[in-house]
Amino acid sequence: MIDRLISSIEDKQNPTVVGLDPTYEMIPTFIKEQCLEQWGNSPKAVSEMFFTFNKMIIDEIYDLIPAVKPQIAMYEKYGLEGLRAYFETTQYCKSKGLIIIGDVKRGDIASTAAAYAGHIAGVDIEGEYFDLWNEDAITVNPYLGYDGIEPFLGACKQFDKGLFILVKTSNPSSCEIQDLKLDNKHIYNYVADLVSKWGENLIGEYGYSNIGAVVGATYREQGEELRSLMPHTFFLVPGYGAQGGKASDLKGYFDKDGRGAIINSSRGIISAYKTKNIQEKDFAKVAREAVIEMKNDLKG
């Protein structure tokens, strides 16, 4: 996974992952009306809206970006029909050659984690193999410790898939637990050590492991500190743009070769047409412009 991701970033000269996190409020009226007319006020209508919206954006931007990161919560909110849009989105992105990072933040004890590992491992049913989520990597939560991570590591090894484990998240309250300090070391540092260790047998040809870390763009100092402490850990960096992270803060998240991180933007791309006050019908073109803008911003 990580080698494919890095080589795709280099091919496209763009360390950007676009968050496909649709909300009802974000959907342009012409899509909304068409779906409500056909499916009524129903989860099915919302599912169709989300997939149509995503598909139109992907068609405009897939040539510019290496990866997408759909946030499953946005779909799960709308039950089974919502999740159908998640599945159709990952399937469509796969057909466009994009790497798919499922932002699922799962985490549980061993036997349960083994079931969640189905996200990346697929399932075997009487000798037939099914890949039911189309994800190349997923985000996971470390709070339960190693036995909740171990089943995912096996899946990463066997199927060349990846994980991004939460280390220091981008939100304001991330300090409450993650920044607690013991023996001069924050909890996120302890988790960083664990993540490095968990990933040490899965290092690819660029020197990075299939086991990456989530490190928020909104805490520059911590990001730089973690970069130097975790030389083999690739960072998935949320928090750029809408959450306040700036390109100038992100230099230290990359290594000396300009590798080591992929920056996520969600709202800043997919609902750029709203903030820029541009006609709804052009929403996907505006998303493309926002991707180009972000690419140039990060280059600087």
Next chain:
Amino acid sequence: MIDRLISSIEDKQNPTVVGLDPTYEMIPTFIKEQCLEQWGNSPKAVSEMFFTFNKMIIDEIYDLIPAVKPQIAMYEKYGLEGLRAYFETTQYCKSKGLIIIGDVKRGDIASTAAAYAGHIAGVDIEGEYFDLWNEDAITVNPYLGYDGIEPFLGACKQFDKGLFILVKTSNPSSCEIQDLKLDNKHIYNYVADLVSKWGENLIGEYGYSNIGAVVGATYREQGEELRSLMPHTFFLVPGYGAQGGKASDLKGYFDKDGRGAIINSSRGIISAYKTKNIQEKDFAKVAREAVIEMKNDLKG
């Protein structure tokens, strides 16, 4: 939620929640064969197996227990079809008057947590309300801090639903992060303080909050310590039975009135027929016997 749960525990004189966590290996051959014949080697077949299995167990035990705790990972492994079995299971349990604790362990930043809150809040689509998961409470992960919890609190208040937030989990590796110690206080103690605080405005008539805690049965001392530190926090206690927790260890998880905790057993009930080497066709009756045995064990 919490008042309904406590009064149902008292009506049924049984502080047990049954984990509906089916695995492919657990399904009796006659159910398996019937579903494979009808649906082929497919996720649809597994979905039908899981629901049939759950339904037959629920029919045998619903009069004995206050609540069920389906573990969503077991279903999510089989994609959308798997999740259909989760939905059908919660729907069926609801029709039997059971309280449903969705073991989903979700956790994310504010805007995303708001989407996950759909599990308990349902969704509004153009003025029509849909409850798409049928859950009365869910489990959540605290690693992201308050802004990842706050959207759930609003849903709990508005819809009288509940949360069980991970404090000290039952698995062997739970010590890795949860037991880290600073200023003579473990991380799980810090989280316990946060959980108490988050729940203080949602306390019901028995003195317990709709915001509960997950505290594993496998760490007796910590369980007792947390009971005294969290007088208004109801405990969901996994780890009894198959994971090694014993009834004699659990006394200190309850308050002086015998309230304050509900004990989960999953495999020990639903696949009891396997460990007891009893004919497959009697699997649901054996589950009933296992529930009665557990009830008596906990009484002692």
